[in-house]
Amino acid sequence: MKLEFRRRGILFVVSAPSGAGKSTLLNALRPGADFVYSVSCTTRVPRPGEIDGEDYHFLSAEDFARKLAAAEFLESAEVHGNHYGTLRAVVSEQLAAGVDVLIDIDVQGARQIRGDARTDIRASIADIFIMPPSLDELRHRLVKRGTETPEQIEVRLTNAATEMEAWRDYRYTLVSGSVEEDLQKFRAIMRAERYLSRRMILA
Amino acid sequence: MKLEFRRRGILFVVSAPSGAGKSTLLNALRPGADFVYSVSCTTRVPRPGEIDGEDYHFLSAEDFARKLAAAEFLESAEVHGNHYGTLRAVVSEQLAAGVDVLIDIDVQGARQIRGDARTDIRASIADIFIMPPSLDELRHRLVKRGTETPEQIEVRLTNAATEMEAWRDYRYTLVSGSVEEDLQKFRAIMRAERYLSRRMILA
Numbered sequence: 001m002k003l004e005f006r007r008r009g010i011l012f013v014v015s016a017p018s019g020a021g022k023s024t025l026l027n028a029l030r031p032g033a034d035f036v037y038s039v040s041c042t043t044r045v046p047r048p049g050e051i052d053g054e055d056y057h058f059l060s061a062e063d064f065a066r067k068l069a070a071a072e073f074l075e076s077a078e079v080h081g082n083h084y085g086t087l088r089a090v091v092s093e094q095l096a097a098g099v100d101v102l103i104d105i106d107v108q109g110a111r112q113i114r115g116d117a118r119t120d121i122r123a124s125i126a127d128i129f130i131m132p133p134s135l136d137e138l139r140h141r142l143v144k145r146g147t148e149t150p151e152q153i154e155v156r157l158t159n160a161a162t163e164m165e166a167w168r169d170y171r172y173t174l175v176s177g178s179v180e181e182d183l184q185k186f187r188a189i190m191r192a193e194r195y196l197s198r199r200m201i202l203a
Numbered sequence: 204m205k206l207e208f209r210r211r212g213i214l215f216v217v218s219a220p221s222g223a224g225k226s227t228l229l230n231a232l233r234p235g236a237d238f239v240y241s242v243s244c245t246t247r248v249p250r251p252g253e254i255d256g257e258d259y260h261f262l263s264a265e266d267f268a269r270k271l272a273a274a275e276f277l278e279s280a281e282v283h284g285n286h287y288g289t290l291r292a293v294v295s296e297q298l299a300a301g302v303d304v305l306i307d308i309d310v311q312g313a314r315q316i317r318g319d320a321r322t323d324i325r326a327s328i329a330d331i332f333i334m335p336p337s338l339d340e341l342r343h344r345l346v347k348r349g350t351e352t353p354e355q356i357e358v359r360l361t362n363a364a365t366e367m368e369a370w371r372d373y374r375y376t377l378v379s380g381s382v383e384e385d386l387q388k389f390r391a392i393m394r395a396e397r398y399l400s401r402r403m404i405l406a
Contacts, residue, residue, distance in 0.1 A: 173400045192395030
């Protein structure tokens, strides 16, 4: 008798108010054999250097609208007149193949993903909220980044305070510290999720 | 605004068929600031070198029986005429103080702990089953250990095969590899459990 466990893929859903350290963390994570990043569809015009199918799947407005009407998106949103969305079938196939998928998404998008009717998607979700250590620290990080005006920073802080209330909706809350700490915590969550009995299939 | 998260203690319940690598793993874990081992009560006579309150709480048969009748044990068992049990009040106080407690227990004991009516106990449980990679490997480890006769090894293997069926009842299943691998997996689980939003209390 030899026990062989296979397992379903995990859908890591990661959200954070801007400045909480999410981008730094996700850049440091480096996907590889371990997991893949979900690639969004968008109607936005490609920026110089962006690669179709890698940074985004660039779709025409008509194509996007057709897919939206056919309810093919796991989540979708309109930002500054551009549409963004994640194709359910792509994610579903990756999960069925045992591949872990990471989606970097705002709290509204996370809510759409959680609300999806497909049970294979819902059972695969491990959602993680990255919390800034404090609003003061968040302000400090935004000022240091230097990409926003003081007025824009105030708007971001107000939005962040609202977004931060969503932490309870996520299975995990990771209070951001140093990049190294955040990375270790995040990797621990990724590993532990892989040992959940309910994800395992006895071959 | 400063976010301060406190959290409830976690009750790590760890089971494994003998030879699965549990003792080696738990010895390597070394509790400290991180968590404490639960100390069982027993009516067994102390062995040379065993310290009361550290290895076990040594109780008289009368004292044990009184506590058992008063339902003070979270779990209890009789083995070779000796009684063993874990005091619910002790564990409960540790958890309330935010201390993580690790109980090394067989599948029957784990079942009793899960079935406990106290919701603070139930909400605190993170149960982990350590699975031998295969029965062949388990046999190999038992032979190598050299503490049992071939007949005793066969009995242990039969028991192990039955015990292994309990893996689905545990939140996590850790398929045992090298000590170092097991340690890393176990530590990842311990860390990740600490970031569960439902364990957190916003101060």
